[in-house]
Amino acid sequence: MEGDRTAAGSTRSRPERTAYHHGALRDALVDAGEALARAEGLDGVTVRRIAAACGVSAAAVYRHFPSGDHLIAAVAQRAREIMARDMFARLSSATGRPPIDRLREVGESYIAFALAEPQLFSLVSMPMTTPPDRVDDPNAADLVRDIVLELEPPGEVDEGRVASRMMLAQASAHGLAVILRDFVPDPLAREQLIAGVLDRVGVGLEA
Amino acid sequence: MEGDRTAAGSTRSRPERTAYHHGALRDALVDAGEALARAEGLDGVTVRRIAAACGVSAAAVYRHFPSGDHLIAAVAQRAREIMARDMFARLSSATGRPPIDRLREVGESYIAFALAEPQLFSLVSMPMTTPPDRVDDPNAADLVRDIVLELEPPGEVDEGRVASRMMLAQASAHGLAVILRDFVPDPLAREQLIAGVLDRVGVGLEA
DNA sequence: CACTCATGTGTACACTGTCAACATGGAGGG
DNA sequence: CCCTCCATGTTGACAGTGTACACATGAGTG
Structure with a gap:
């Protein structure tokens, strides 16, 4: 039930991103949301926290989801x-x-x-x-x-x-x-x- | 299923209260929470809004419930x-x-x-x-x-x-x-x- | 090379829960 | 009767939330 895919490849979940453009932010956001949900439960799943986990500003989320609820829905x-x-x-x-x-x-x-x-x-x-x-x-x-x-x-x-x-x-x-x-x-x-x-x-x- | 008890007696749900002390705030809060839930759903059920519906400051809630979640739980x-x-x-x-x-x-x-x-x-x-x-x-x-x-x-x-x-x-x-x-x-x-x-x-x- | 535009940032606003310090006034003892 | 106590209220503040707007960046295309 617990596949450990944090170590190997995976561009995600590393806040220190170099490029201005993330490249695959949408998937990264959902990934971060999943991780956050596991770790802290529903209350931890928040637009700003998910964005921060991806090393990205909160507003960036709205380039990929019409609202925070849509992000949650994706997670x-x-x-x-x-x-x-x-x-x-x-x-x-x-x-x-x-x-x-x-x-x-x-x-x-x-x-x-x-x-x-x-x-x-x-x-x-x-x-x-x-x-x-x-x-x-x-x-x-x-x-x-x-x-x-x-x-x-x-x-x-x-x-x-x-x-x-x-x-x-x-x-x-x-x-x-x-x-x-x-x-x-x-x-x-x-x-x-x-x-x-x-x-x-x-x-x-x-x- | 719908008992209309807004008209008759009932000290509640009237924001224009006169006395400094409400008298039965706890029940009034739960009543207001119930009404708010019916009217606007879960997102409408909020400490500040419930307090306002009772014509009372938000902080007053904490004299009757240890946290907002406890108020929700009561509702x-x-x-x-x-x-x-x-x-x-x-x-x-x-x-x-x-x-x-x-x-x-x-x-x-x-x-x-x-x-x-x-x-x-x-x-x-x-x-x-x-x-x-x-x-x-x-x-x-x-x-x-x-x-x-x-x-x-x-x-x-x-x-x-x-x-x-x-x-x-x-x-x-x-x-x-x-x-x-x-x-x-x-x-x-x-x-x-x-x-x-x-x-x-x-x-x-x-x- | 120059331009465009998808994608990112920063800042701001309204709203949330919660706390600490202060105000009020009803109830009970002198 | 008055006075004091304290349960119950208020104000103001702080951190955190979703979301919108104006602006910045840079990758890809003519």
């Missing part, structure tokens, strides 16, 4: 991509298993991320006021939808059933993650709760 | 009490019905509130960083627990089973509310999704 999008990557990784180790098992894998990934990186997760779970301008790349909702579709009887796909199954999967995972993060500090209790709830969600999904 | 607690009141109201119209039906009633109340008062709900669903100093009064979690307990076979209460059922109920309701609020603008689609998901949650609860 949140980054966090979602990280989550999605872990989901795909887990799924590649579960090819061939029945859809219900793979859905559980996705749910476990979601919850594990929320508990391992609560700061980043608080970005993910923010109300998306400003929409991300890049929705490319892996998307958790599409992923869930693909698996849920496999539960449908061949030939006749009931869109309502698909939607309610998707919602149950996503809602229960999200809600569980939030509640565990805020109210259940004990890791053992967490594990037991996750298992118990996901069992029941599985039953509900197959109904 | 959030207020919002939770409002939710709980609606839950109890619905339940009093459902006495005698089977536990699973009453749990559904609670879930519907939770989701309805989230969609009817999204601004207040965003307070409710904030990570509870600073704990409320008054946890008296109706509590949604206890309410759910009481009903879930009725699902247990008489004589042998399995705490693990109770916990996972509570979590499933709360997590799915919370997650559903959040997702509907952020991603499903169409009211009809919302209704259908709520019904479909709650059906499945019911199945999972009884398993």
